[in-house]
Amino acid sequence: MRAPTQRYRNILDFALSSLLRRKGRNLSLTGVYTLVVFVLASLIFFVQALKREARELLVQAPDMVVQRLVAGRHDPILAAQAEAIRSIRGVLEVRPRLWGYYYDPAFGGNLTVMANEHEPIAADAVWIGQGVARNMRVNEGDLISLRAYDGLPMLFLVQKILPTESELVSSDLVLMAPRDVRSLFHFPEGLATDLAITAGNPRELPTIAAKIVERFPDARPILKAELLRTYEAVFDWRGGLMVVVLGSALLSFVIFAWDKATGLSAEERREIGILKSIGWESSDVLLLKFWEGTVVSLTAFLSGILLAYVHVFFFSARLFEHALKGWSVLFPRYRLLPALDGYQLTVLFFLTVLPYTAATLVPIWRAATVDPDAAMRT
Numbered sequence: 151m152r153a154p155t156q157r158y159r160n161i162l163d164f165a166l167s168s169l170l171r172r173k174g175r176n177l178s179l180t181g182v183y184t185l186v187v188f189v190l191a192s193l194i195f196f197v198q199a200l201k202r203e204a205r206e207l208l209v210q211a212p213d214m215v216v217q218r219l220v221a222g223r224h225d226p227i228l229a230a231q232a233e234a235i236r237s238i239r240g241v242l243e244v245r246p247r248l249w250g251y252y253y254d255p256a257f258g259g260n261l262t263v264m265a266n267e268h269e270p271i272a273a274d275a276v277w278i279g280q281g282v283a284r285n286m287r288v289n290e291g292d293l294i295s296l297r298a299y300d301g302l303p304m305l306f307l308v309q310k311i312l313p314t315e316s317e318l319v320s321s322d323l324v325l326m327a328p329r330d331v332r333s334l335f336h337f338p339e340g341l342a343t344d345l346a347i348t349a350g351n352p353r354e355l356p357t358i359a360a361k362i363v364e365r366f367p368d369a370r371p372i373l374k375a376e377l378l379r380t381y382e383a384v385f386d387w388r389g390g391l392m393v394v395v396l397g398s399a400l401l402s403f404v405i406f407a408w409d410k411a412t413g414l415s416a417e418e419r420r421e422i423g424i425l426k427s428i429g430w431e432s433s434d435v436l437l438l439k440f441w442e443g444t445v446v447s448l449t450a451f452l453s454g455i456l457l458a459y460v461h462v463f464f465f466s467a468r469l470f471e472h473a474l475k476g477w478s479v480l481f482p483r484y485r486l487l488p489a490l491d492g493y494q495l496t497v498l499f500f501l502t503v504l505p506y507t508a509a510t511l512v513p514i515w516r517a518a519t520v521d522p523d524a525a526m527r528t
Contacts, residue, residue, distance in 0.1 A: 187454025281321030
């Protein structure tokens with residue numbers, strides 16, 4: 151057993167020394183390879199982390215939201231329908247919610263204005279998200295002005311700025327008392343934006359939704375599972391769009407690797423001829439080139455993974471966060487929690503290492519089977 155092991159160690163030692171002799175060429179290849187792995191890994195890590203954040207945030211969302219549709223558009227719903235829905239078997243709680251979008255022309259962005267359901271807010275006071283505070287350049291205790299439906303300004307005291315930990319969902323949020331929401335939007339009494347439903351058994355939600363539509367044909371129930379699928383589909387679509395854009399870069403790298411493998415220098419061909427003339431077999435030369443490729447692949451793969459990890463989970467993927475988060479003015483600032491698994495790394499390995507291997511395998515085999523005399527005369 152010692153002889154085969156020693157043979158492999160000798161070949162590996164020779165492969166490392168061969169890489170060092172041509173360090174300029176191999177460093178350029180490793181650099182491009184690392185860049186490709188870094189970009190693809192950053193994309194995969196960022197999309198998966200966002201999907202995990204969405205799943206965790208939706209845990210606190212209501213089991214179902216009921217909206218009213220008029221001519222295919224979302225319209226205010228009668229708050230009195232909450233009692234009729236509450237009487238359906240399996241429904242534990244129905245809460246009318248009051249919220250809407252407010253366009254602020256000062257910075258060209260939309261704010262989500264909502265009546266706070268959990269803690270009472272004083273009249274003419276607001277709680278705002280971190281993004282709103284940054285764009286309006288206000289702190290707690292300052293006054294902000296919002297223009298009501300009739301064009302008259304309404305002054306609000308910034309009572310609280312929501313914590314950074316909730317910025318993923320509260321960056322553009324403005325919480326105020328229900329009376330102030332109705333005054334700002336001229337929202338009539340007895341109407342709500344939608345109804346939030348809590349069910350005793352989540353498996354009964356499709357049945358409850360069917361009964362709601364049966365009683366109120368203009369209602370549109372939206373289940374929490376549907377919201378989660380929508381978020382994941384949006385992130386997958388944006389991630390897929392980025393993959394298509396980066397596909398040209400991956401193809402360029404494959405062409406680059408093929409060119410490097412086929413463009414063996416006269417020195418390398420002479421080296422292969424000398425090795426074969428002193429007793430090396432074609433399988434030994436293939437194994438030598440395999441080890442060289444493995445060293446380059448693993449170095450680039452691990453370096454790209456490490457750089458992508460730092461880029462996504464320490465710098466929030468600054469290079470392409472706008473393309474994946476959306477095109478809002480009020481971008482949330484937050485640090486994603488690491489969310490890695492074996493499946494992601496396996497997919498990344500097949501996306502990066504296999505194309506390189508396939509691009510170099512055939513040229514290396516052709517070089518390994520060349521006649522020694524012909525190779526040394528090159």
